[in-house]
Amino acid sequence: MKLLRVGVKGKEKPAALDKNGKFRDLSSHITDLNSDTVNFETIKKLESIDLESLTEISNSERIGACINKPGKFVAIGLNYSDHAAESGMDAPSEPIVFMKATSSINGPNDDIEISKDSKELDWEVELGIIIGKDTKNISEKEAENHILGYCLVNDVSEREWQLKKMGQWVKGKSHDTYGPIGPYLVTKNEISDINSLNLSLDVNGQRMQTGNTDKMIFNVFFIVSYLSKYMTLQAGDIITTGTPPGVGMGKKPQVFLKAGDTIRLSIDNLGEQNSKVVAE
Template identity: 55%
Template structure:
């Protein structure tokens, strides 16, 4: 299934994209695509519904982030060897984890706002994992049993805040609009192998990133299992898994986003995002 949330920010309704790419309303079945609605039991219930029996929704609606009420927004750093190289850092021996604020999450086509004081605003196309069942001390063999699905994420990053302001990376990862998610939450049966997803990102129509999840250092099963050794993952938690090479920080000379730039990105089976970069207005 391809599940969505549509409508104005803060008032999104749950929906489904059918095989004919028609947006269908799920609000009679679940309140939101969040929490317990992401469980195996609920997803199985939704999967059993004939999509044509669901009301059509107006396709002009805004598409919101594909998961609601996110509790933990966890990110993985340097998870592609070639990205670690372009960043001038060693390949990690264990996953590098940091937080993004859940308040950074926006829809896949919402504007990206340049935060106050920013001078090195960067892009990162990633595949994100959405947790559907509680996970604590799970094995790699059990890991996918706890996954509701996958989605596209632009891990927008402010490199000066991240690297030169002291402390944790989350300073450069958590500003409002720094976490576009969606357009869809794609269930595992729909996506297929999560380690065979091609990813790409363009800025103003110029290809910047091309990669594949096949080259991740730590795959999806490893990440879910590993993170569950340190915390209890809850339904609706999001893990964004790292980016392939081609970020602005890795270019020579470095290149960063500015107001007016258009970011487009996509992943095989995950859909596409499009954001316009805009200046902060008080």
């Protein structure tokens, strides 16, 4: 299934994409897509519904973040060796883990704010993992049974705040609007091989990033297993898994986002995002 949230900000309705690509209102069956409902029991219930019998929602409606208020938004850094190289850093021997504030979550086509204090705003197309049940200290072999689905993530990053302001990366990753997710939560049965998906990102119509998840240093199953040894992952949690090369920080000379720039990103089978950068 492809699940989404549709409507004005703060008043989105849960919806599903039917076989003809139409939005169908799920609000008579679930109240929202959040940590209470993004689980395997809900998916089983929704799969039994005849989507074509549900009220249609116009495809012109705004699409919100595909999950509302997840418990955790976990991120993996430098997970593509060629991105590590362009960043001037060694490829990690273990996953680099940081958190993005859940308040950074944004709709897939909503504006991205550039703060008046921002000097080095950057882009990162990434694959997001959605957890479907409590996950604690599991093996890599067990990991797939704990993954509900996947989504597209733009791990928007303010590089000066991330790398030059001391402390952890979280400061450069957590400003409002720095976590566009969606458009869809795509259940895992819709993806034939999660470790072989193409990713791309354009800025102002110019291709900046091209990659494939087969170039990940740590694949999705390893990541879920690894994180579960350090924290309990819970239904609705999001894990964003790193970005391929082509970020602005790695360009020579470096290129950073400015007000008025447009960003388009996509991943096979997960849809696309189209955002505009605006002054805060």
